[in-house]
Amino acid sequence: MSSTGHADLLRALRAELGEQAVREPHDSQPLTEHLQDWRGRYHGRALAVVSPADTAGVATAVRLCAAHGASLVPQGGNTSLVGGSVPDASGKQVVLSLRRLNQVLSVDENNLSMTAQAGCTLAEVQQAAALAGLLFPLSLASEGTCTLGGVLATNAGGTQVLRYGTARELCLGLEVVTAQGEVWSLLKGLRKDNTGYDLRHLLIGSEGTLGIITAASLRLYPAPKGCATALVPCANPAAAVALLRQARLALDAGLTACELMAPLPLSLVHTHLPDVVGALAGVRLPTAPSLQAQGEDSPWWLLLEAVSPLSDADAQERLASVLVEAGSATADSTDAGGREGASPCLSQSLSQRAAMWRLREAIPMAEKIAGRMVKHDIGLPTSRIPDFIAQVDVVLRQRWPDSAVVCFGHLGDGNLHFNVQPPADCARGDAFEAFELAVNTLVFDTVQALGGTISAEHGIGELRKHELARRHPPAALAAMQAIKLALDPKGVLNPGRMLPAAHEDAPSA
Ligand SMILES: Cc1cc2nc3c(=O)[nH]c(=O)nc-3n(C[C@H](O)[C@H](O)[C@H](O)COP(=O)(O)OP(=O)(O)OC[C@H]3O[C@@H](n4cnc5c(N)ncnc54)[C@H](O)[C@@H]3O)c2cc1C
Structure with a gap:
């Protein structure tokens, strides 16, 4: 898009959504919190950060961006640990912040359910349930900042999955803005609903690549x-x-x-x-x-x-x-x-x-x-976890005796955060990159051999997209690409995330 095209788009966004909903990089208030990830690994640039006040505003923003050939990066609390929520380096993407959609819409005590907008923080959702004497059990260390839309878009896990399941199991219905800027609202608080493909499950865990979640109906439990x-x-x-x-x-x-x-x-x-x-x-x-x-x-x-x-x-x-x-x-x-x-x-x-x-x-x-570590969020059958730790440990000690493993996580779900501290001579620059590549290969090969997954709860985002493309069954990848193409043929929503863009080369393994 030309710079006149950019100016036209920004003008149209301001006209439709209001001055305060559109912020540009040169505005007085810096946009840094929207442009870099929590770990400080990914730094992007953006044409603007757009913050609509409601679902209709989100739909308008998507339609205008699509019409002007601009792509969008949906963003909630920006606590992604896989670089999925920050724009790329082009300076041409629009960050679509959902944070102003922050109302709890209803709590139905007899149905044990609630409906809330996507920009509510997870803590706000928990508090609304608690006020009614009920429990919304999803719990993450980032819950004061991460949003309902974000936890559903990443199918977040956390500390209570063992009993209550991931975000997917806790979601009864969604309201979504499509890549064409249309709204479908399936905010029913139903436990049973067999009416065709369950689009809710397609959207959950889609990391902003198939649609924008603007509200959700949630399952509650007795406290x-x-x-x-x-x-x-x-x-x-x-x-x-x-x-x-x-x-x-x-x-x-x-x-x-x-x-x-x-x-x-x-x-x-x-x-x-x-x-x-x-x-x-x-x-x-x-x-x-x-x-x-x-x-x-x-x-x-x-x-x-x-x-x-x-x-x-x-x-x-x-x-x-x-x-x-x-x-x-x-x-x-x-x-x-x-x-x-x-x-x-x-x-x-x-x-x-x-x-x-x-x-x-x-x-x-x-x-x-x-300091910098090589991070992993792997999943295994719980029974294979001791083997995994022992097998990787042996190789690490042989090849990098001064490295150290920082291992913790949700044992009850077979999910480990298995992070490796590099030896001093691999702590920076190219040496770190080479160490990271070699350790990733070791960890993911071992995970695969033991029947596990390279991403248990953080998702794929930017960090793991090439690993997914390399290791997922080709037929399953082709199905994912076909779904993306069908729902977002113009590549408006978080393009190049989760699934690498067609022209992208993977770093050599
Ligand atoms: C200290 C810390 C602890 C954490 N602990 C856990 C943990 O225990 N378990 C776990 O699973 N994760 C954990 N995380 C990761 C992170 O908090 C989760 O992935 C969370 O779900 C992200 O929510 P968010 O609102 O910050 O989303 P963002 O980071 O803003 O976005 C994440 C992804 O979702 C997309 N997205 C965001 N909002 C929407 C929307 N409304 N519609 C469509 N797409 C959207 C983005 O484009 C991006 O791809 C942790 C993070 C931190 C910093």
Whole structure:
């Protein structure tokens, strides 16, 4: 598009949506928060950031961009970890921010459902449900910033998937603006609806490439009356899987979370965010020495959470019985390095539960402070996780003895964040790029051999699109490309994301 075309488009957007809905890079208020990703890995440029106030405004913006040959990058909270929500470097894309669509439209207590606009933060959705005495269980560390549209567009997971499923399982209906700027509204709060192709499931997880989600109907649950959390040391990942199995059998649907933490990520929290560890003082949680433990025999930690329809005391009792039964799977009260503090700990209060979760949720920030790492969000059958960790570890030690693995994640869902800290001589520039390529090949080959996936919950975006193209079955890829072409023939919506553009060369593996 020529610069006159750009000017025409911006004029038309302002005329239709109002001055305040269109911001350009040279405006006084910088657009940085919209142009770079949370990890600081992707930096784009944009023609403008457009923020319509309602669904009709979103449809107008899409129609105008399509008519002027401009593409759009839908954006919610911009917390994507795969670079899917920032524009490319061309300066010709329009960022379409959904944040002004931020109303909770209704809560239906008898139907256990609610309807909210896409720009509500996840925390706002949770709060609206809680005000009605109900639960919207999706929970991520980014919930104060990420939006309902974003979590559905990425089919986000988080910490409660074990019990309640991913964003997909929690969505009953959608309102969507198509690539042609039309609106389809299927905001029914129905559990059963067999009327043809389920377009909702096509849109969920489509990462802004097939349509723009403007509102959603959501499944709610009764809020549990009681909850208890425990931190349990485990001798190794196999012991953690065994404990998870016992907890599942004993607690069934009462088990709502099972998070795994290796020694190193806890040590990073201890080093870089000491206040988080300080909050654990006096609670007989993993104490500083045990969190710092870095020996071969340092314990891994499981965070388990159980709910009860009766009371906190009941939830504590149920969880305690699992810990007693599982005594043999857990490490002893003194860890193998002779350090105190590696014994199971059961929450006795809300503040103790919060302190345990803060420890887990502080890991991504501690990692960010610790420096650049090669990140992975892989999924495996839970039973194969110990094999995966052991097999990759052997090769890493042989090839890069000074690298270190920062492993944590949602063990209950078979989803690990398996990140690798490079040795000092690979920490920057081309050396890092080469290290990243080699480690990715090792990790993804092992994942594939063990029947897993290269992206469990963060999605594909920019980061994994070539890996997807390389590793997905060709027939499945062709079907995805055909769907994209059918719904967005002009490539208006987030082009080149998730599926590489036709002209793009993949970096060599
Ligand atoms: C600290 C931290 C912790 C995290 N923890 C988790 C976790 O536990 N589990 C997990 O799954 N993710 C996690 N994430 C990743 C991220 O928060 C999720 O992917 C989230 O769903 C993104 O929501 P968002 O509103 O920020 O979307 P954005 O980042 O703005 O966009 C993400 C993708 O969705 C598209 N999109 C956004 N809004 C819409 C819309 N309305 N319609 C159509 N497409 C849209 C974008 O184009 C982009 O491709 C974490 C991120 C951070 C920073």
